[in-house]
Amino acid sequence: MKKLTLPYLAGLAAALTLAVAAPAAIAQERTLAVSGSGGIVGEMNTRFFAEPFTAETGIAVERLTSEGSRMAELEAMVNSGRVLWDVMEISASNYPLGVSKGLFEPIDYSKVDPEGLLPPGARAEYGVGAASFSHVLAVRTDQMPEGRMMSSWADFWDVETFPGPRALRNRAEDNLEFALLADGVAEADLYTVLSTEDGLDRAFAKMDEIKPHVTAWWTSGAQSVQLLSDGEVYFGTSYNGRIPPLAQSGLPVEIMWNGGALHTSFVGIPKGTENIEMAHQFIAYRTMNAAQMRQYMAELPYPGFAPGLYDGVAEAVTAIQPTAPANLEAQFSANPEFWGDNLEAIQERWNEWLLE
Amino acid sequence: MPRIFRHWMLWPALAMLLVFFLMPSVDILRASVMDPELTFRHFERFLERAVYMRVLWHTVEVSFVVAIVCAVIAYPVAYFIVQSPRRVQFLLLLLIFIPLWMSILIRSYAWMVVLGREGVINSLLMGAGLIETPVRMLFTTPAVYVAMIQILLPIQIVTCYSAMSDIDLGLVRAARVLGASPWEATRRVFIPLSLDGTITGMIIVFMLSMGFFITPALLGGRRDLLLANLIEFNVTQLNWGFAAAIALMLLLAAIVGIVVIRLAARLLLRALNGALAR
Numbered sequence: 001m002k003k004l005t006l007p008y009l010a011g012l013a014a015a016l017t018l019a020v021a022a023p024a025a026i027a028q029e030r031t032l033a034v035s036g037s038g039g040i041v042g043e044m045n046t047r048f049f050a051e052p053f054t055a056e057t058g059i060a061v062e063r064l065t066s067e068g069s070r071m072a073e074l075e076a077m078v079n080s081g082r083v084l085w086d087v088m089e090i091s092a093s094n095y096p097l098g099v100s101k102g103l104f105e106p107i108d109y110s111k112v113d114p115e116g117l118l119p120p121g122a123r124a125e126y127g128v129g130a131a132s133f134s135h136v137l138a139v140r141t142d143q144m145p146e147g148r149m150m151s152s153w154a155d156f157w158d159v160e161t162f163p164g165p166r167a168l169r170n171r172a173e174d175n176l177e178f179a180l181l182a183d184g185v186a187e188a189d190l191y192t193v194l195s196t197e198d199g200l201d202r203a204f205a206k207m208d209e210i211k212p213h214v215t216a217w218w219t220s221g222a223q224s225v226q227l228l229s230d231g232e233v234y235f236g237t238s239y240n241g242r243i244p245p246l247a248q249s250g251l252p253v254e255i256m257w258n259g260g261a262l263h264t265s266f267v268g269i270p271k272g273t274e275n276i277e278m279a280h281q282f283i284a285y286r287t288m289n290a291a292q293m294r295q296y297m298a299e300l301p302y303p304g305f306a307p308g309l310y311d312g313v314a315e316a317v318t319a320i321q322p323t324a325p326a327n328l329e330a331q332f333s334a335n336p337e338f339w340g341d342n343l344e345a346i347q348e349r350w351n352e353w354l355l356e
Numbered sequence: 357m358p359r360i361f362r363h364w365m366l367w368p369a370l371a372m373l374l375v376f377f378l379m380p381s382v383d384i385l386r387a388s389v390m391d392p393e394l395t396f397r398h399f400e401r402f403l404e405r406a407v408y409m410r411v412l413w414h415t416v417e418v419s420f421v422v423a424i425v426c427a428v429i430a431y432p433v434a435y436f437i438v439q440s441p442r443r444v445q446f447l448l449l450l451l452i453f454i455p456l457w458m459s460i461l462i463r464s465y466a467w468m469v470v471l472g473r474e475g476v477i478n479s480l481l482m483g484a485g486l487i488e489t490p491v492r493m494l495f496t497t498p499a500v501y502v503a504m505i506q507i508l509l510p511i512q513i514v515t516c517y518s519a520m521s522d523i524d525l526g527l528v529r530a531a532r533v534l535g536a537s538p539w540e541a542t543r544r545v546f547i548p549l550s551l552d553g554t555i556t557g558m559i560i561v562f563m564l565s566m567g568f569f570i571t572p573a574l575l576g577g578r579r580d581l582l583l584a585n586l587i588e589f590n591v592t593q594l595n596w597g598f599a600a601a602i603a604l605m606l607l608l609a610a611i612v613g614i615v616v617i618r619l620a621a622r623l624l625l626r627a628l629n630g631a632l633a634r
Contacts, residue, residue, distance in 0.1 A: 072591050101594060165473070170578075211578075216495050219573050231474040232494065344593060351586070352407040354578040 031060045032278050035074075035270075036089035038065035041241075041300065048296040053285045059278055071097060074270055078103050083272040086279045087286075090127050092263035093173065096340025099126050105269040111280040113288060121333075122305040127266030128287045131302040134240040134322040134331060135174045136260035138225075142252040143234035153182035153259045156235060157206070159213050166210070167227045167236030170217035172350040173339050174237075174261040177332065179206035181259045187332040194338065200346070204353055217354070228253055240322050241301050255320075260331040262322055265302075297321060384600045391597035398601035408586070408602070415583045416609055418497075418572075419565035422504045423558045423617070426512040429505070431554060434516035438523075449517065452510045460507055464571045467503040468494060471575070499575040507571065508564060512557040519553015548628050555621045559614050566610050583609075 034050065036042060042065055050061035064085065066073055071094050077083045090098060098104050104126035109116070112128055122129025139150045143164055150162055156178070168175055177190050183206045185193050193199035216232060218224045224238040225246050243255050267286050269279045285292075290306035294313055297303040301320045310318060318324045322331070339346075388398055402408045437448045455463065470476045471493040478490040493499055523546065531541035569584035583606045590599035 068588075068592055071594055075594055097594060170573075214578075215492070217578050223574065226468075230468070230472050232472055344595065347589070348405060348407060351411075351581060352405070355407060355410055355581065 030058065031062055032086045032275060032282055033062045033064055033084060034087045034089075034282065035064045035066045035070065035085040038067060041302070044296055044300045048292050048299075049286050049289075052292060053282060056285075057281065059281070061282070070094065071103075074098065074103050075101060078271050081272065083270050085270045086273045086275040087267055087282050088270055089130070090266040090268045092133075092265050092334065092336050093339060093343070095124065095127055095266055095268075096336050098268075100340065103271050105271055105273070105276060105279075107268065107283070108280055111277075112284045117307040118287070118305050121264060122287070124266060127268035128283050129264045130267040130287050130304050131265045132262060132304070132321075132323045133265065133302050134257070134260040134262050134327075135169070135237060135334075136240050136243075136322075136331075137178075137256040138228055138236060138238050138243050138246075138253050139256055140228065140234045140252060141254050150235060150256060151258055152256075153178050154184075157182040157210055159210075162235065164234035165215040165232065166213050167216040167218055167224065167233040168210075168214050169224070169237055170219050170354070172346045173343065174334060175207065176200070176203040176346070177261060177334070178237075178259060179203045179210075181332075182206060187259075190332060191335045191338050200349075204349070207353065240320070244301065244320050257322075257327045257330040260322070260327075261334045262328070262331045263334045263336070384603055387596050388600035388604050398598045399605075401598065402601055402605055408605075411581050411583055411586060412605060412609055414579070414581070415566060415606070416613060418500065418504070418568075418580075418582065419562050419613065421501060422508060422565045423562040425501070425505050426509050426561045427516075427554055427558045430509060430512035430516050430557065431550075433513050434520050435550075437513075437517055438520040438525075449514070452513050455506075456510050461570055463507055464503055464574045467499065467506070467575055471499050471502075494575060495577045497577060497580055500572045500580050503571050503575050504565060504568060508561045511564070512561050515557030515560060516550065516554050519556070520550045522553075523549045543628060548625060551621060551625060555617060558617055562613055562617065563610055566606060566613070 034045075036045060042063060046061075046063055050063060054060055066088075070088070070091075074085070074088065077085070090104070106125055107123075107128055109123060113123065116123075118129065137150070137153075137156060141149070144150065145161065145163075148161065150156060155162055156166070168178075176194060180190055180193055180199070180203050181187070183202060194203065216227050216236070218227060218236070221239050221242055224236060225242045227233045227236050228238070229246060229249070229251055240255060240260070243253060246253050267283050269276060269283070273279060287304055288306050290309045290311070293304050293306045293309055297309075298314075298317045301317075301322065303309060303321050303323050310324070319326075321327065389395065391398065437445055440448060468475070472478070473490040473492070473494070475494070477493065478487075481487045482490065527549070528541050528545050531545045532538070536544065567584050569582055569588060572580040572582050573585060583602060587599050587602050587606070590596075590602065
């Protein structure tokens with residue numbers, strides 16, 4: 001618990017201090033408040049981005065931990081006119097939500113990426129692509145039938161050949177795509193199919209088949225790996241960065257990249273912060289500095305899009321990255337706009353479906 | 357109550373209730389019907405889509421069962437503690453308080469270790485050769501019940517105990533002296549006097565259960581969705597209006613539940629009194 005509690009408490013303490021000392025902090029002007037994930041992700045961000053950024057620019061970075069309630073906190077701050085964050089991590093699914101509510105400042109690309117070196121997908125209007133992550137299937141290799149290996153979503157659905165308990169995330173996003181892939185839909189057609197009522201019915205019908213074999217529907221990333229390591233399930237989805245540590249701990253577990261859902265998370269600027277200039281400076285460092293990003297992704301395989309990122313990276317490090325060419329090829333790109341528009345209605349149906 | 361008490365002594369408590377309870381509650385009420393203009397669509401949605409009433413019902417059902425089972429288990433335990441010598445009482449209460457100092461999250465995870473496929477119970481049963489394949493206990497509704505009861509039981513025991521420790525046991529003795537059998541003395545004197553505290557405990561446990569969401573999410577099956585889980589989802593989606601509407605429905609259900617518990621208690625008391633009149 002130490003790992004979990006300490007950054008959380010530190011974040012809480014920092015938030016409290018900031019709340020009390022906010023006017024003073026604004027007057028100082030050389031401190032940047034960055035809101036993002038806690039735990040190992042927060043630690044690695046501090047080590048490979050915040051600390052070297054401070055050493056280079058003299059701007060202190062205060063990292064504030066925010067998790068599930070991040071968007072609710074942001075909206076409350078924007079509405080009350082007291083924005084305490086200058087930069088924030090924006091998860092793939094929160095990006096369209098925040099844009100639709102007008103909670104972010106637009107990015108000035110002449111300050112972040114003047115030469116236009118980032119790929120178009122990373123140059124969003126209100127956020128710069130900072131990390132790729134995949135929602136993938138992880139399998140216990142010791143639970144495979146003799147000489148077989150699970151290699152597609154069709155295999156995950158094939159409970160005859162691959163018997164054993166399974167786990168999926170308790171959300172409609174990605175799972176419906178996985179179901180359609182298992183049902184033979186091509187990656188390129190996923191969202192055209194899902195956009196139709198028939199396609200949605202088809203996805204749920206396919207989910208019906210697997211429902212009795214899914215023993216656990218997880219709600220947090222920590223839980224998803226716990227299920228695999230406790231032996232509760234043999235095949236379960238998780239986030240790609242959580243699997244290598246599990247494998248290093250000695251558990252025979254492997255990622256099935258084929259049919260994985262590739263997401264992009266962003267860094268952006270909360271609406272109404274006073275430190276827009278410094279915020280851009282930090283965002284440029286966080287997203288364009290390949291040297292720092294290489295060190296980061298060697299510890300935590302959530303690579304960004306800095307130009308020349310893969311130059312000179314060891315094969316073993318490349319192999320576990322979601323954007324390594326071979327893995328990129330095997331996965332599909334999740335469509336945050338589709339889910340931004342449809343999550344509420346589809347999740348409602350998902351909940352009904354789970355209760356049936 | 358000594359006469360020295362003055363109304364103004366209540367002001368700090370009232371001010372706190374006003375600022376931290378009444379004002380946010382009014383705000384939630386406002387958010388549920390003003391989005392941005394006066395609308396009842398959030399409540400209509402709650403009533404129209406089957407999922408919400410089903411989840412509300414499941415939440416109420418789980419909360420009632422947990423409250424009743426806790427009361428049934430806690431009552432004799434509290435009785436036993438009250439009957440013990442003072443020093444032992446202190447020790448027993450300490451033992452009951454210890455689990456309360458651990459976070460609900462940790463206690464829920466502990467249950468995963470106990471109930472899991474490769475958990476303590478399955479390992480023991482398989483090691484003893486009683487079963488060949490693991491019994492599925494985790495990710496079921498009974499797992500949710502077991503954990504919630506274990507988590508909330510200390511609260512019920514302590515509430516029962518504090519009510520019972522106020523009872524003058526001399527009254528029970530007096531009933532015995534006047535010819536009541538031990539069971540009669542308990543039923544006619546001790547139970548009616550301790551009922552209020554037990555009911556208070558049940559109401560506390562019931563209300564806490566209504567707001568549970570971590571434990572069912574970690575230990576329950578796919579049907580163990582409670583209303584608080586849906587509130588959480590809607591808050592993360594910044595859908596404050598609907599989240600507020602769900603919260604109000606939860607509040608309403610909690611109030612109805614409390615009234616039902618109180619009525620049931622009154623009926624029980626009347627039954628005990630009826631036996632007295634006979």
